Amino acid sequence: MENRRVQIAAQGLGLAAISYDSPAVLKAFADREHVGFPLLSDTDSKVIRSYGILNEGVEKGTFTYGIPHPGTYLLDAGGVVVAKYLFRRFGLAGEKREAVDAKYLKFSLAGGEGTLRPNQRVSLAVDIRLPRRMHVYAPGVTGYLPISLKLADSPAWTSDPVTFPAAKLMRLEAIHETVPVYEGRLQLLDTITLSGPQQIERLLDGERMLTVAGELRYQACDDRRCYVPETVPVKWKLKVLPFDRIRAPENLRRK
Amino acid sequence: MAKLGSRLALAVVAVCLKAAVPTGPNIGERVPDFRLMDQGGSDKTLRQILGPKGALLVFFRSADW
Numbered sequence: 001m002e003n004r005r006v007q008i009a010a011q012g013l014g015l016a017a018i019s020y021d022s023p024a025v026l027k028a029f030a031d032r033e034h035v036g037f038p039l040l041s042d043t044d045s046k047v048i049r050s051y052g053i054l055n056e057g058v059e060k061g062t063f064t065y066g067i068p069h070p071g072t073y074l075l076d077a078g079g080v081v082v083a084k085y086l087f088r089r090f091g092l093a094g095e096k097r098e099a100v101d102a103k104y105l106k107f108s109l110a111g112g113e114g115t116l117r118p119n120q121r122v123s124l125a126v127d128i129r130l131p132r133r134m135h136v137y138a139p140g141v142t143g144y145l146p147i148s149l150k151l152a153d154s155p156a157w158t159s160d161p162v163t164f165p166a167a168k169l170m171r172l173e174a175i176h177e178t179v180p181v182y183e184g185r186l187q188l189l190d191t192i193t194l195s196g197p198q199q200i201e202r203l204l205d206g207e208r209m210l211t212v213a214g215e216l217r218y219q220a221c222d223d224r225r226c227y228v229p230e231t232v233p234v235k236w237k238l239k240v241l242p243f244d245r246i247r248a249p250e251n252l253r254r255k
Numbered sequence: 256m257a258k259l260g261s262r263l264a265l266a267v268v269a270v271c272l273k274a275a276v277p278t279g280p281n282i283g284e285r286v287p288d289f290r291l292m293d294q295g296g297s298d299k300t301l302r303q304i305l306g307p308k309g310a311l312l313v314f315f316r317s318a319d320w
Contacts, residue, residue: 005310014309015311016293016304017312023296030294038293038304039294050287052276052280060308067316069277070315075286077308081282084281137263146263151284165282166283
């Protein structure tokens with residue numbers, strides 16, 4: 001994050017990170033790591049709770065209670081969520097990937113960074129940017145191909161239904177119809193649950209990477225005409241380690 | 256046999272919990288406001304964090320562990 005701070009600021013974006021640490025702990029970390037952006041102290045996890053991301057799977061009464069489910073929100077100038085990224089590893093958010101030029105739009109893939117373990121859930125995102133005057137159609141439209149993201153079937157994962165943002169209604173005067181569309185930026189999020197180690201091991205390559213492949217389909221139109229539907233292959237590579245079987249030192253173990 | 260039963264029960268509970276991991280405010284929603292102290296001891300609100308094009312807001316586990 002700190003490495004990207006200047007680039008982020010150059011895009012006109014603010015940057016802040018929130019945790020349940022005290023300001024003193026945050027200062028020690030910031031000084032050590034030369035962090036140049038605000039680290040915000042939410043010691044009683046009030047803000048974490050207000051965002052609905054308190055990790056309730058952690059045991060109350062232990063020092064770990066109060067941590068959030070980690071994630072990053074990309075907000076517009078009005079504080080409205082444009083995109084969100086949920087990482088399984090509990091560090092600061094990973095880096096934004098390169099944008100891919102596809103026909104009529106650009107997109108980048110995110111999610112699945114860090115190391116994962118069998119049975120974990122991970123969110124995979126397609127962040128799309130449409131040029132001005134270009135739009136694509138939202139699910140539920142008739143007569144046009146709606147935008148869709150479909151992952152290949154695999155024994156290595158099961159996919160939740162893809163989440164789509166709220167669509168805008170556009171009036172098409174030529175045909176006297178109002179249709180649901182997306183313009184500008186949008187994010188499609190596909191959260192998958194990795195299968196057990198038996199199903200995954202067979203499908204890993206030599207570096208323990210699992211390829212999750214899919215297709216992005218859409219039909220782009222500008223204010224004058226519609227173009228032929230496009231199908232673009234997309235793929236994420238996830239690093240999957242076996243279950244962590246490291247035990248506590250012998251003298252500390254329960255007998 | 257008893258151990259297997261409790262292992263299965265634990266696995267079922269784990270799957271149910273995992274299926275309900277909350278992800279916070281949705282795309283298109285405005286996030287809640289806040290006023291929190293930063294590492295330098297000054298208060299920052301959401302409005303102060305937002306830049307002309309928006310902001311990246313990162314929630315992380317801890318700077319300590």
